[in-house]
Amino acid sequence: MPHPGWAAFSFDGIGTSWEISTPGPLDGGQRRRLLDVVETYDAAWSRFRADSIVAQAAREPGRLRMPDGAGALGRLYRNLYRLTDGAMTPLIGGSLEQLGYGPDYSLRPRGTPVPAPRWDDVLDWNDAVLTTTAPVVLDVxxxxxxxLADLLAAELRSLGAGEYFIDASGDLLNSGPVPVAVALEHPYDPGRAIGTLSLGTGALCASAANRRAWGDGLHHVLDGTTGAPVRTVVATWALAEDAMTADALATALFFVSGKALQQDFAFSWLTVFSDGSAAYSAGFEGVLFE
Structure with a gap:
């Protein structure tokens, strides 16, 4: 619990566990509205359910209208696709399924890695409308x-909750103003920490090769240009004003240096490499253990 005495609302959504903490308990109607936000998002973007909008894109090309927020998501992805030279892409779903991370959770590769299709060859993302020229497996x-954490925060504010803390399985969003002490998980041992950080108002998101890992060195952070898992980086953290940006940049740090990303984004960061070294920004006000 981030703040002693706060009430917690826990639930599962988009394949992971969530906890929303507020100074007072949320009533049944408020909880249903938050769960409706989760269901709307999952019904649009989940590649693990056959009735989602993106599942339709995997079956046949066409024109898809996505829910609110799709435009901002597409612009962010397009920018990071450019900055990573195509390594970070929403078209990575087919590459993940090739390595066994598909709706059936077989976790058995079908064969060698397959690069994601080039964005401009198959996808036109114009605000909330996606037009595809071939079947594609989208994964955002x-x-x-x-x-989704940002959308839940917006819903909480509309419900009159001025203070809240959202924990999406370690991706955190704090409304402030009271900072929360956060342990930075060791990339090779989830029971240990490599440091601590005090999270004020804003979001802290992480990505690590040990999360959603399977088989012989296979994990979920794939390079879209090769379809293979990234080997040089093992864990990243990104601090930003909103959780969508922090979440995306935590993944982008697997492909591009934090210094390069800071040319386009206002955020702070920490990257841990597979050789045991680390790099971080001046604004990353955490404490790393020896």
Missing amino acids: GAAGKGQ
């Missing part, structure tokens, strides 16, 4: 959990 997991 690199930013989606963060965006």
Whole structure:
């Protein structure tokens, strides 16, 4: 519990566990409205359910109208697609399924890694309308959990909740003003921390090769240009004003240096490499253990 005495609302959504903490308990109607936000998002973007909008895109090309927020998500992805030279892409779903991370959770590769299709060859993302020229497996997991946290925060504010703390399985959003002490999980041992950080108003999101890992060195952070898992980075953290940006940048740090990303984004960051070294921004006000 981030603040002693606060009430917690826990639930599962988009394949992970959530906890929303507020100074007072949320009533049944408020909880249903929050769960409706989760269901709307999942019904649009989940590649793990056959009735989602993106599941339709995997079956046939066409024109899809997505819910509110799709435009901001597309613009963020397009920018990071450019900055990473195509390594970070919403078209990575087919590459993930090739390595066994598909709706059936087989976790057995079908064969060698397959690059994601080039954005301009198959996808036109114009605000909330997506037009595809071939069947594509969209996966917005690199930013989606963060965006859903932001959407839940907006719903909480509309319900009159001025203070809240959202924990989306370790991706955090704090309304402030009271800081919350956060442990930074060790990339090779979830029971240990490599440091601590005090999270004020804003979001802290992380990405790590040990999360959603399977098989012989396989994990969920794939390079879209090769379809293979990234080997040089093992864990990242990003601090930003909103959770969607922080979530996306935590993944982008697997492909591009934090210094390069700071040319386009106002955020602070920490990257831990597979050789045991680390790099971080001057604004990352955490404490790393020896």
